[in-house]
Amino acid sequence: MQLSIPDDQYFMQQALVQARMAFEADEVPVGAVVVLQNRIIARGHNQVEQLTDATAHAEMLAITSAFHALGAKYLPDATLYVTLEPCLMCCGALFWGKIGRVVFGASDPKNGFKSKTAPHWPLHPKTELVGGVLEAECAALMTAFFRNKR
């Protein structure tokens, strides 16, 4: 038996597991995991409706859980995987948490940070950003959700 090293696609699959939990709960299907040294230390999925809290985005819940898991308020060595391009609020949270790396799946032209900010970007200058990992799967889940809503 051969062990493969988990990669960005593997962890995005885990974020998709979270996103599907949101979908099943009739929440906008966004999921996130926080990874440190190839281990998932925190998970979150959108719970805005369940918690009646407009700030309960997947990233916010995952990053707060990661702070608690580590007892640390900065996460410079961690990577956050999220199925959708983060919004400004979540970018702000990732900025304050000094997260090392952000990997997202689908783009969000309506509410993603890229459409909202000037060239100077809202994440921490040391944060590495990767987009488009498993983009099709992440986007398909969103499309299916909003199709059901119509």
Next chain:
Amino acid sequence: MQLSIPDDQYFMQQALVQARMAFEADEVPVGAVVVLQNRIIARGHNQVEQLTDATAHAEMLAITSAFHALGAKYLPDATLYVTLEPCLMCCGALFWGKIGRVVFGASDPKNGFKSKTAPHWPLHPKTELVGGVLEAECAALMTAFFRNKR
């Protein structure tokens, strides 16, 4: 005995009470209250160190508390008073919460949203914004805190 109607200065004083609680706890002294129909429905002060959570800004704690208090995820009739100009994360939270009005005290040229965003502004289009209420008192508390740190 004459009852006076509470005004912006009155509620900013209440936010300052929260900010002083943060100061006493050796936190960056920012405080916030959420007001609905002239009544305070939620309060918060910066607890980043105490909670070891970089997202635990006064506004985040106050707005989440307000969602819980009302059992509502939107706050179109509420006003948030905060002693310092909100950062992008907090503006994002106030955007998602569709808060009716934001009143802040001191400006924050380093991390406030005004220095970070393009002309299109990060709050909800229907959100009214007022700055500079009890600005001197709010700023003096910040100055005193950072003077102690040096």
